[in-house]
Amino acid sequence: MFNPFPEVKVEAEQQACSGYDAIIDTIRHKITQSRTNVITIECYPTVNESELLEELIKPLNPSYIVQASDQFYSSQKVSEMIQMNLTDDRVFGLMSHHSFSDFVDVQKQKELKTSIQAKIQNNEWIVIYGVGASLLYETDLLIYADLARWEIQNRYRSGEFSNWKADNFGEDPLRMVKRGYFFEWRVADKLKKQLFTNIDYFLDTHQEHHPVMIDAGSYFQALEQVARQPFRLVPFFDPGVWGGNWMQENFQVGQDKINLAxxxxxxxxxxxxxxxxxxxxxxxxxxxxxxxxxxxxxxxxxxxxxxxxxxxxxxxxxxxxxxxxxxxxxxxxxxxxxxxxxxxxxxxxxxxxxxxxxxxxxxxxxxxxxxxxxxxxxxxxxxxxxxxxxxxxxxxxxxxxxxxxxxxxxxxxxxxxxxxxxxxxxxxxxxxxxxxxxxxxxxxxxxxxxxxxxxxxxxxxxxxxxxxxxxLANRFEVLVTNDTWKEERTGLHESEFIETRRHTFSGEVLHETHGSVNVLNLVEGDEAVVESVDGSFAPFVVHYGETFIIPETVKNYRIKPHGSSVGKELITIKAFVR
The missing domain is CATH 2.60.120.10 (Jelly Rolls)
Known part of the structure; x- marks a missing residue:
């Protein structure tokens, strides 16, 4: 059965904090262990900063709270500065190469820094929060509040959120996504990568009023694990004007939607x-x-x-x-x-x-x-x-x-x-x-x-x-065939950089990554299992219609029928970069 909620079980024994009370206790404990004057909560655009203020920051009872937005130019000036990236088109823009620092009002930032310095001299402690918070003052504790782009797009549609420095609540979602795609996500990802080595904690803010936090060491250890084994992403489904009902019936998802496109x-x-x-x-x-x-x-x-x-x-x-x-x-x-x-x-x-x-x-x-x-x-x-x-x-x-x-x-x-x-x-x-x-x-x-x-x-x-x-039509070339499986090169034209291979099998198939990340889907059959040839990862079961990723570092792996599919013929389609 198609699994719409796939998880990666992190091997290392680490304890994540779930809920604001536990997170507040963890932060307070951290503060008592070391001299801490400045806590910075850097936010990805569209994180609910108001919720963080009311449910996390204020209960911590800092002496001084600074919203990072106060150091930047006005919304109007920011929009004017990126107009060439936004264009007047509803959908298309021009990729931005900006950094958040380009939009800092130096005088405003100087005044905020002076206020922060005065508090520190009085041995008071400060929380700086919001998008660009890490740009304002050297921090003693850096928390990164994160969000995936699909959730961001849902928040745009809700009318309750705006783009960064835009004040465009309720705007046409296509225009909001355009601003995200061509401007703010590029800038935010650039800053996030720069901060990776400095972050102390990561904060998951996807679920309203129910955050999760983990220390950066455990977080990065989990990412290292993911990049060395098969894994699936959390799928999302969306209706459309031309959408059908096959996925609703076969994957048992989106039953409340008019259709799924x-x-x-x-x-x-x-x-x-x-x-x-x-x-x-x-x-x-x-x-x-x-x-x-x-x-x-x-x-x-x-x-x-x-x-x-x-x-x-x-x-x-x-x-x-x-x-x-x-x-x-x-x-x-x-x-x-x-x-x-x-x-x-x-x-x-x-x-x-x-x-x-x-x-x-x-x-x-x-x-x-x-x-x-x-x-x-x-x-x-x-x-x-x-x-x-x-x-x-x-x-x-x-x-x-x-x-x-x-x-x-x-x-x-x-x-x-x-x-x-x-x-x-x-x-x-x-x-x-x-x-x-x-x-x-x-x-x-x-x-x-x-x-x-x-x-x-x-x-x-x-x-x-x-x-x-x-x-372009059905260009199948048989590469390998034997009693239990057949491999075919198929699908993408020689002008395209993606190679696709189709494997039809009733027994074990040995795969290689071909020096590239592999992306596969089980397009025929109920269930298959992906196995390591050297025991470096646990058996990974996939079901009909599920897309899964094999990191390049795996090099070689096996796929064979599993469960109710044993003895039956299955088909996978695999893509990699030529």
Whole structure:
């Protein structure tokens, strides 16, 4: 049965603090052990600072409380300074290379420092808290209050939170995510990495009124463990205008939702990770493993190429009983670099997990399609003047279960209704240019954004029906076959940096990581087990539809049927960087 709450049991015996009372006791004990004048609580943007003030800081009864926000420029000035990053577009911006220090008002900061120094001279103790708190004054005790990006996006949607220095409560969530993605998350991650060696405690603030805290030594020891064994992230699910009901029925999740369009089960940039310290479960941003353990996780070659970024992304697209995805295209590499400041683009593939008899994929253009004629029809459709006649221009192909289609950037595409797709792609996931959305509005009642001005220069019109059939459709190459398993190279075009392998097996399969982090999904069969060849990690059981990650440092591992699947045929799909 699909597990929506996977945990990593931390091997070292460490005791995490759960709840504000226990955390307050721990901090007080720490203060009595050493001379402490300044406690700093650095916060990731969108951490609930008001809750921390009322339930943690005030009960500690410090002499002086300073909110870090007071050292920065006004919200209006900060927004003016980053306008070139935000742009006027609803979805797209330009990657920021700022640091939080760029927004410090030197005079305000000087005045706050003077006040803090006066308190210290009187032997009083101070708490500085909030985003950028660590920039204000040298601290004696540093606590880092953290949050994963998926929870941040949910807080944007709630209308109860704003972006950092924005005062934009209740704004269009797409614009809030844009500000997060292109600006504040970049800046916050930069500061977090710089602070890793100075942090004394990490504070999990995902659950309202129920934080969890662990000392940094134990935290980093847990990250080291994660980066040396198979693990799963905490999946999140989201409804959409084209969403279906397959995941609700097969994974038993999201029963309260109108549908489920997406499942993100392998995106460390956004997913969280559960660490189990004894009886206490701590939720952390999975991206912290990438940033703190890039070499063992990614491998030297991948780290050298991408830096501390996880380059592979797995997610499900469920249109079973739903509708077509938008007709879309991803940018070519030089375009995404020149226009948005991203390092690389979203090449991808669609692995078909389920498909009804009439299911289709839209991929490439029809033979002989005239670019100007098609673009004119798309522009008319954008104005609402008429429906876009996709049947005249877009190649539509029947699909079946276990098909695999490459979609290199520049290829126009859409998943049709009544299918379930495992999307295997490069990580940059913001750069989807919608060309046509089948005359729909979003679940919020607002027309979904269409970006023909970005889409047009990125559509490669030579990718027509003949080219698609030759280059992108079901290119399976058998590499190994024997009595109990078969390995095939499949899926991604030679222009894409991700390699995919499909293993069909009824017995034990020996895998290697190929010098790269591996991401896998069990796409057929109830249950399999991942085993170490040298006993370096405990057997790791996975279930149908679950995405799991194998760090590069594992090198070799085995996968075989487990439990009710023993004696049956299973299939995994594996991705790694070529």
């Amino acid at each position: 997406w499942s993100f089960d392998g995106v460390p940039e956004e997913n969280s990770l559960y660490l189990k310290f004894g009886d206490v479960r701590m939720e952390i941003p999975a991206n912290n493993v990438v940033m703190h353990q890039p070499l063992p996780l990614l491998g030297e070659r991948v780290y050298g190429r991408f830096g501390a970024e996880f380059p592979i992304r797995f997610d499900f697209l469920d249109t079973m009983g739903g509708g077509n995805l938008s007709l879309q295209v991803h940018p070519l590499t030089d375009y995404v670099q020149d226009v948005f400041g991203a390092h690389y683009t979203q090449d991808e593939s669609y692995y078909i997990v389920e498909a009804e008899e009439e299911a289709k994929i839209y991929l490439g253009v029809k033979n002989g399609t005239d670019k100007e004629e098609m673009m004119q029809q798309l522009r008319l459709a954008e104005t609402g003047a008429r429906r876009f006649p996709d049947e005249d221009y877009i190649y539509k192909r029947p699909i079946k279960k276990h098909d695999h289609y490459s979609i290199p950037a520049g290829t126009i595409h859409s998943a049709g209704a009544n299918s379930v797709v495992l999307e295997i792609s490069a990580t940059p996931n913001r750069f989807t240019f919608k060309l046509w959305d089948w005359e729909r509005v979003g679940l919020d009642g607002v027309p979904r954004p269409v970006h023909l001005e970005h889409g047009e220069p990125n559509i490669v019109f030579s990718r027509d029906q003949d080219w698609v059939e030759e280059e």
